Structures are given as structure tokens and as C-alpha cells.
Amino acid sequence: MTDTLHSSSFRDPSGFLFRRNGTLLRQVNDSYAEHYDQLMSSGLYNALVKKGWLVAHEELETEPAEANSSYRILQPELIPFISYPYEWSFSQYQDAALLTLDIQNLALDHGMTLKDASAYNIQFIGSRPVLIDTLSFEIYEEGSPWVAYRQYCQHFLAPLALMSYRDVRLSQLMRAHIDGVPLDLTSELLPKRTRLRFGLFSHLVLHARSQKKMEHSNEGSRSFKVSAMALRGLVSSLRNATAKLEWKLPDTEWGDYYDDTNYSDEAAEKKAELVGAMLDAIGPKTVWDLGANTGLFSQLASVRGAHTVACDIDPVAVEKNYRMRRKAKDEKHLPLRLDLTNPSPALGWNHDERSSLAQRGPADAVIALALIHHLAIGNNVPLSRVAEFLHSLSRHLIIEWVPKSDSQVKRLLSSREDIFPNYDKNGFEEAFTALFKVDRTVSIEGTERTLYALSSNGPTTENRSTRDA
Amino acid sequence: MPRHQIALRIAALALILQVLTTRQADAYIDPGSGSFFVQMLLAGLLGAGMAIKAYWHRIKAFFTGNKDSSPAEDESSDS
Numbered sequence: 001m002t003d004t005l006h007s008s009s010f011r012d013p014s015g016f017l018f019r020r021n022g023t024l025l026r027q028v029n030d031s032y033a034e035h036y037d038q039l040m041s042s043g044l045y046n047a048l049v050k051k052g053w054l055v056a057h058e059e060l061e062t063e064p065a066e067a068n069s070s071y072r073i074l075q076p077e078l079i080p081f082i083s084y085p086y087e088w089s090f091s092q093y094q095d096a097a098l099l100t101l102d103i104q105n106l107a108l109d110h111g112m113t114l115k116d117a118s119a120y121n122i123q124f125i126g127s128r129p130v131l132i133d134t135l136s137f138e139i140y141e142e143g144s145p146w147v148a149y150r151q152y153c154q155h156f157l158a159p160l161a162l163m164s165y166r167d168v169r170l171s172q173l174m175r176a177h178i179d180g181v182p183l184d185l186t187s188e189l190l191p192k193r194t195r196l197r198f199g200l201f202s203h204l205v206l207h208a209r210s211q212k213k214m215e216h217s218n219e220g221s222r223s224f225k226v227s228a229m230a231l232r233g234l235v236s237s238l239r240n241a242t243a244k245l246e247w248k249l250p251d252t253e254w255g256d257y258y259d260d261t262n263y264s265d266e267a268a269e270k271k272a273e274l275v276g277a278m279l280d281a282i283g284p285k286t287v288w289d290l291g292a293n294t295g296l297f298s299q300l301a302s303v304r305g306a307h308t309v310a311c312d313i314d315p316v317a318v319e320k321n322y323r324m325r326r327k328a329k330d331e332k333h334l335p336l337r338l339d340l341t342n343p344s345p346a347l348g349w350n351h352d353e354r355s356s357l358a359q360r361g362p363a364d365a366v367i368a369l370a371l372i373h374h375l376a377i378g379n380n381v382p383l384s385r386v387a388e389f390l391h392s393l394s395r396h397l398i399i400e401w402v403p404k405s406d407s408q409v410k411r412l413l414s415s416r417e418d419i420f421p422n423y424d425k426n427g428f429e430e431a432f433t434a435l436f437k438v439d440r441t442v443s444i445e446g447t448e449r450t451l452y453a454l455s456s457n458g459p460t461t462e463n464r465s466t467r468d469a
Numbered sequence: 470m471p472r473h474q475i476a477l478r479i480a481a482l483a484l485i486l487q488v489l490t491t492r493q494a495d496a497y498i499d500p501g502s503g504s505f506f507v508q509m510l511l512a513g514l515l516g517a518g519m520a521i522k523a524y525w526h527r528i529k530a531f532f533t534g535n536k537d538s539s540p541a542e543d544e545s546s547d548s
Contacts, residue, residue, distance in 0.1 A: 233515030
């Protein structure tokens with residue numbers, strides 16, 4: 001029996017995640033026993049799971065990973081795809097934040113409190129946010145301040161306020177700061193008018209000043225008291241400040257993409273039919289749609305029951321898709337903002353706390369429609385490297401070839417010299433058949449584009465061999 | 470016992486408890502002194518806000534002279 005400790009759960013002494021024979025398990029340590037019992041016996045666990053706010057778990061009678069400290073071994077419900085705050089759209093991020101506060105309120109109702117408020121503890125099952133850290137609760141002691149207040153402000157309120165008041169792309173600050181956006185930086189970046197908003201001023205600006213003032217203070221937490229009523233007031237104030245933030249969608253180059261393609265309605269329908277048939281032939285459990293726009297074609301996979309991740313570089317498209325998915329209460333289809341020319345790297349301590357995109361794969365199937373020209377021409381990536389990249393992410397690949405004669409490619413080439421002599425169908429096939437075998441090729445009627453269904457020839461690229469090791 | 474008396478007793482009990490229990494918060498993340506300090510500053514204000522919210526119907530009734538002061542009664546009188 002070999003246990004592998006999970007690399008992201010080493011900070012909290014309450015317990016840890018580990019993998020045994022491919023199954024993800026969580027050890028609850030003796031030191032956390034009192035809190036775990038309260039979680040389970042107070043009705044909080046049942047209330048949370050019933051609402052779909054916390055991942056369910058089963059207690060297992062099995063050998064612990066570390067016998068001398070073990071209280072319980074849990075098998076948590078699995079999350080289909082782990083995503084990170086710097087990949088969420090505005091509303092996704094906001095929903096994760098509000099869930100954290102709602103959970104805190106429910107915990108207080110049951111005599112417990114959240115001892116951390118990390119954005120990484122919230123994950124999405126399709127469009128439903130859920131807390132994944134069962135050990136986040138501790139018994140509430142009357143009079144104690146909220147220990148996770150700073151973390152909530154840095155992980156949620158600060159990035160959301162910046163996204164709302166300055167620029168939605170500032171969510172990327174979460175990629176640079178592993179424990180949330182520093183509040184002094186947030187204060188500097190927020191426009192002056194936010195000083196007039198009580199919640200933002202107090203929880204971010206005043207908070208930052210207080211941090212600076214007390215930087216070298218030796219004062220322990222013993223001297224700080226917050227009554228239960230005041231704590232409720234604090235959480236309620238945070239909730240108001242968070243819920244009031246909004247992002248008004250601007251028009252972008254992709255905003256009306258589906259109205260501005262090379263496709264007639266008929267050709268688009270035909271394309272959907274072909275992609276659907278290709279998916280049926282593969283029968284994937286997990287699908288990543290890369291360059292998904294607002295997820296029209298990702299839907300083909302999610303309605304077939306596959307856990308589908310719909311990635312796009314455009315925050316507007318991702319936001320639109322998320323709002324649609326949320327409205328439909330879709331638990332199969334997760335929209336994410338991702339720049340394929342610079343995908344999420346491995347981050348954190350020892351490069352090991354947050355996984356890169358490739359480390360979270362491979363997906364059973366990757367869909368890459370109307371994407372190749374953006375990577376090969378828009379970003380100067382040779383076709384062979386595009387093939388390598390997609391090969392590292394997928395077992396099966398459904399890819400659309402977009403020739404130079406296509407108006408979208410012409411547009412990309414209109415402002416620059418054509419330095420892509422190998423960008424043709426032969427070059428494409430040569431690059432991809434080096435790593436994939438061709439299962440099916442179909443030209444899409446009414447267009448000059450071709451659809452390919454490809455299967456990976458096996459783990460040959462460097463990326464994959466290191467990952468599987 | 471009238472509702473406001475119960476509430477007053479709970480509040481008094483809470484205050485006594487708060488004075489009696491001094492317990493170091495044993496957080497595994499650093500909550501930060503500055504974060505605790507601003508929390509305490511805000512807490513008074515926001516706690517008062519919560520209290521006003523909780524007693525809003527009573528306060529409103531006091532000024533308007535409306536005898537239907539509890540939320541449940543308000544609802545039934547609306548119909």
C-alpha cells in the first residue's frame with residue numbers, strides 16, 4: 001500500500017489529503033477531533049451537504065496514512081476539475097465569495113466558525129460552487145474575532161473590488177500572490193471613488209492602514225474581542241460589500257462572435273452535428289473545449305454527460321457562458337478564462353500547490369474548433385508545436401482546420417506579413433499525424449474548413465511522460 | 470416574557486460571557502494583528518447596525534405609534 005501525500009494540503013495541521021491506489025482520501029488528525037465531532041453532531045455537516053455547499057464524504061474503516069495522529073479517514077466526493085480563482089470569470093468569483101460568507105453564517109448558527117477563507121477551498125461542479133475543505137471549521141468561542149477575516153479580504157473582496165472598479169483582468173493578481181492580493185496594493189490600485197463605499201473603504205483601505213500600523217506590533221489576539229452580534233455584523237457587511245460589486249459587460253472582439261463567423265446557420269448546424277457524432281464515437285467522460293467562446297459547442301459534450309471545461313481567453317465570453325450555465329443550474333459544464341498561449345502554470349510552494357493546466361489532464365477528449373489559426377498565425381506557434389501541446393492535453397482530439405483562404409485567417413494576416421509558408425492542409429496533417437492517428441476527416445459543407453477526429457498515439461511527448469511518472 | 474426582555478437577557482448573558490472568556494484564537498493561518506484591530510474597530514459599529522436591524526420593527530413602531538410591531542403581525546395586517 002503506497003500513500004502519496006497531496007501537495008496542496010500541508011499548511012493546516014487538522015489533517016491532510018493523500019492518495020491511496022488512485023483514491024483521494026483525507027486523514028483527520030487527533031488534534032482536530034473535537035472540531036470534527038462538532039461539525040458532524042451539530043447538524044452543520046448535514047445542513048451544508050443538503051444545500052450542496054460542502055463536498056460530502058464517507059468515513060472509512062481503513063488503515064490511516066499516519067497512524068499516531070489519525071482520528072478518522074474520510075473519502076470525499078470528487079471534484080471533476082480543479083480550477084483556480086485566476087481562471088474564474090467575475091460572477092464565478094463573486095459566487096465563490098458569497099458562498100464562503102453564507103457558509104460562515106450557517107456555521108455560526110451551529111456554534112462553529114470558518115478558520116480559513118481561502119479562495120482555493122472553493123471549487124466548481126459545473127456552475128455550482130462548493131467548499132472542498134471539510135476541515136475548515138472550528139468550534140466558535142464567544143468573543144473571538146474572525147481569524148479568517150484577513151484571508152477573506154485578500155482572497156475575495158480585494159480581487160473582486162479591483163475587477164469591478166478597475167479592470168476585470170486584475171484577477172490575474174491572484175496568480176502572482178499565493179495568499180491573496182495584498183491590501184496595500186489593492187488600496188493603491190482602487191480608484192478614489194471607492195473610498196465613499198463604506199464596505200470597501202473599511203475592509204480594504206482602512207484594513208490595509210491598520211495592517212501597516214500594526215506591522216511590528218507584538219499584540220497577540222488575546223486582547224481583541226468581537227461579540228457574536230458584532231461578528232454577524234462584520235460578516236453581513238462583507239456580504240453587502242461583495243454582493244454590490246458588479247461588472248458591466250463591455251463589447252469585445254468576441255462578444256458577438258457567433259454572429260460574425262464564416263458560418264451560415266445551416267453550416268453551423270452541420271458542424272454541430274459532426275462534432276456531436278465524433279463525441280459519440282469517443283464517449284469521453286471529461287472534455288476540454290479550448291477556445292470555447294460562450295460554450296455553444298461545449299454544450300454538445302456536456303449534454304452527452306461529459307464533465308466539460310469550456311476555456312476561452314475572453315473574459316466577456318466566459319462571463320456570458322457562466323451566467324447561462326448558472327441559470328440552467330448546469331453541473332456538467334464549467335466555463336473558465338484561460339490564455340492558451342500562456343496557460344496556468346504550477347504555482348506555490350515547491351511549484352506544487354496549484355497545478356498547471358497540463359497537470360490537470362489529460363482530458364478524454366479535447367475540442368479545438370476555430371482555434372488553430374489563432375495559435376499558429378496569431379501567436380506564431382509552428383503547427384508541430386501546436387500538435388505537441390494539444391497532444392499533451394488529450395487522449396482524443398476533435399480539431400477544425402481553418403485554411404488561409406478563410407476570412408478569419410485573412411483578417412489575421414491583413415495587418416502583417418505572411419511568414420507562414422507551411423500553414424496549409426498538408427503541413428497541418430503532417431504535424432498532427434506524427435502524434436495522432438486519424439479516425440475521421442470531414443469537410444464542413446458550405447465552408448472551406450475541415451474537421452478531424454484524432455486519437456493520441458500514446459504518451460510520447462515530454463510533457464506527458466513527466467506527468468505520468 | 471415579552472420578546473425584548475428575552476433579547477435583553479441574551480445580550481446581557483453574551484456580554485458576561487465575553488468578559489469571562491478570554492481565549493487565545495489558535496489559528497493556523499496568521500490572522501494578523503492589524504486585521505484583528507480593524508475588525509474590532511468595525512465590530513462595534515457593525516454590531517450596533519445588526520442590533521438596530523433586529524429591533525427595527527420595534528424602533529419603527531415607537532416612532533410611528535404602530536402597535537403591530539412584530540414582523541409576523543405586520544405580515545398578517547398587510548393581508
